[in-house]
Amino acid sequence: MTVQQEKASGPLTTESGAPVADNQNSEVAGLGGPVLLQDQHLIEKLARFNREQIPERIVHARGAGAYGTFTVTADVTRYTRAKFLSEVGKQTEVFARFSTVAGSLGAADAVRDPRGFALKFYTEEGNYDLVGNNTPVFFIKDAIKFPDFIHTQKRDPYTGSQEADNVWDFWGLSPESTHQVTWLFGDRGIPASYRHMDGFGSHTFQWNNADGEVFWVKYHFKTDQGIKCLTQAEANRLAGEDPDSHQRDLRESIERGEFPTWTVYVQIMPADEAATYRFNPFDLTKVWPHADYPRIEIGKFELNRNPDNIFAEVEQSIFSPAHFVPGIGPSPDKMLQGRLFGYADAHRYRVGINADQLPVNRPHATEARTYGRDGHMYDGRHGRAKNYEPNSFGGPAETGAPLWQPAAVTGYTGNHAAPSHPEDNDFVQAGNLYRLMSEEEKGRLIDNLAGFIAKVSREDIVDRAINNFRQADAEYGKRLEEAVRALRG
Template sequence: MKKSNKITTSTGCPVNHYEDTQTVGERGPVLLQDFFLQEKLAQFNRERIPERIVHAKGTGAYGKFTVTHDISKFSRANIFSKIGKETKLFVRFSTVGGEKGSADTERDPRGFAVKFYTEEGNWDIVGNNTPVFFIKDAKKFPDFIHTQKKNPKSNCKDATAVWDYWSLNPESLHQVLILMSDRGTPDGYRHMNGYGSHAFSFINDENERFYVKFHYKTKQGNKTFTDTEATELKGIDPDYAQRDLVKAIENKNFPKWAFKIQIMTLEEAKSFEWNPFDLTKIWPHSDFPLLDVGEIELNEIPDNYFQDVEQSAFSPSNLVDGIGFSPDKMLQGRIFAYPDAQRYRIGANYNALPVNKCPYATTNYHRDGAMRFDGNGGSSQNHFPNSFDGNYIDEKHKSSSYDLESSEVAYFDRNLNDDDHYSQPKGLFEEVMTEEQQQHTISNIVGAMSGIEGEKRQEIINRQLCHWFRVSAKLGSGVAKGLQVNIDGFL
């Protein structure tokens, strides 16, 4: 038997919190001093050259965002300044787990990233076609993605690793249930919704802060494939979603989405029944209804796929005045990880590439680095402050201050109600899904879990079945029956 060794950093320092990020209070922001979080994410970002580690298979298009409703009482962001205002944008769709040459009808979440070219800078929303995610702390992300990639020995997809990880992390249940439903195989990109997923914040002209979630509702109607249909398409046309988007736009059948938001006040966040910044949970629409904002339209396919789609670089750190962060642990980790990945993948000057470049004037003192092709600041000063150029800090764009819940610094692995990983999946399965959707989901889970192999097979299956039964007796029984497992011990 292999000897067990304590986990350390790359320099040998023992790691005493492998999955929980150090924060200010249970719900506070992440601290930069958590050096192992940085090491783990930075190492993860450098595991592949030069393909994206996640979201490698994708497509993209240019378009516009049009404001249809006034939300200025929530945000002073210039993009929302008046009804009818149009802003150019670029959207990249993708599958998450597959390589660049994989099929885009795989059972997988879909990336839905939007870059708005606003007069105050580029604003990115880097989300998915699901409102939740598998994990709630960025420190877990490298391990989670390792299970979705290929086995280090066989170099094949490994259902055993996938279900071993999910069964050991019940916080993943909500997203796994969505993935195993027919929503896990959408009919291309045009017929699916999109979400910013994380909570962000809005700041208005009075410096009042609100928490916000972003939603894009397809105007083409939601359409999905059954597992059989999606599997057949993988062989017939592995680029189905790419081809569908290109053809639609070339035929001037421009796809559109209604852009909506949910708003939560700071006081509501403090008293909410669970952590509102938990990425594995939604904000119920009954409590926080969707508010109309505008419309997204895609109307132009790039002339060169590599130049614009492959070299497009998104990051949730790209914000504009009137829009801010939240204490969401996954979001806080992505603020570092995304720009770091882009600098590694396409270089320090990736924001000077046409698809990433702000089309309006930018002023800074960044200089040099690989592939600097934009004049490099010419003969201007490269330090601030200086006595020559008159550049200044615009005080009006300072973000408003707000109180954190605690000044206690610790690795908080559990918050109040954070162990309830079952209520929202239960509501999704028993109240939202139709009988047909329930049966498809059960069938898809059985098919996916049938791939579990090895000496731990039954242990992993039984552990995951316990989670399914806690979600719904009907779900657990259906999966157990499909896997030919005696359910007496689960009831």
């Protein structure tokens, strides 16, 4: 054992040296309740992670953006009181940013990686940010594991390269990732362009109507251009020939007047059905089957204007899942709860405390009226106005009307895992996805996975990774094992 290994042994601690009791589950208010701000370990991990690099984004650094419109096509007022969804035909200005997750600002576009699908709706009640991906699920279900996961996708601190050992060690020890990994290494793992991919809100969100009724929703954005993807060989060639392929395609299509569009759907679950649903409906590693909750069309999303300055409008654009408007709110999804803090905090660090007042980020259909003052790049917009509340000088005052409905919580605080439902399982949906594939799709999936797993140096990491897929589907695991063994000789 080396001196460095000796120093690394012993209990995991916080930055101040206190032992960490639970590094798998964030602290919540009772079983299934929302995450607590008092979880110092979670806050410390997320805040420190957000500050690891400067100035580019830690994740989603490589991206492209455009402006457009969202148009309501169906009456959803029985579900939500959000004004931008209040009538058929209503249009709202939107800014979208698409991105890869793991690559740096100088990386290529055509790589096997999830794509960020971030939207900013400039509504008359303030900006609403919907920050999702091009997949309906994710690798983990609790934000306390997010820094660890991203570290496995980034450069190793010793080698300076992404290491297959790190990636598959984490995935093998995190069975909940099996569903998303199956998505990522399948045919849709490398979109041919940003125009030819679907988008998802991924998380479960709350909608609430004028009568105070609560519904849980999931967002789907289905590309009207049709799904087009790249094989690994095509992506390898394109990444070398044109690293800017996806950014170029989006910009040039808009310049030609070929405006990309997506049809927008939601799945809606009445709030009282969540507790007895067969699996946890707030688990980000799972989808809601359409047979249970069919998609309902609600709108059309179009991109029709390119930004004039990439740095000012794309790099300095910020999105936060915490930017809600009346009628829309969070759910007890533990990944979402962590992102409510993590994203806004990252932008305050990366762009600055006044980032929300940059032209691309500030409200376009209303005005921000706050008591925040000073800080980097402050423009003095408040003049002589008072900087405290309450005051008797005519300053802005609270409304007393919450944006979303409260959720009941019971039990003791603690580092609880999510509540158990009858069919909570890390492998069922991954197996279902595999069995939906054609024989040709299965073959490409196996080849893509085997090519990466074969690079792992330790047999125990290989065996553990393959075993997760075996538990999803026996044939899936058997074929993968055979393909990996053939490559490893």
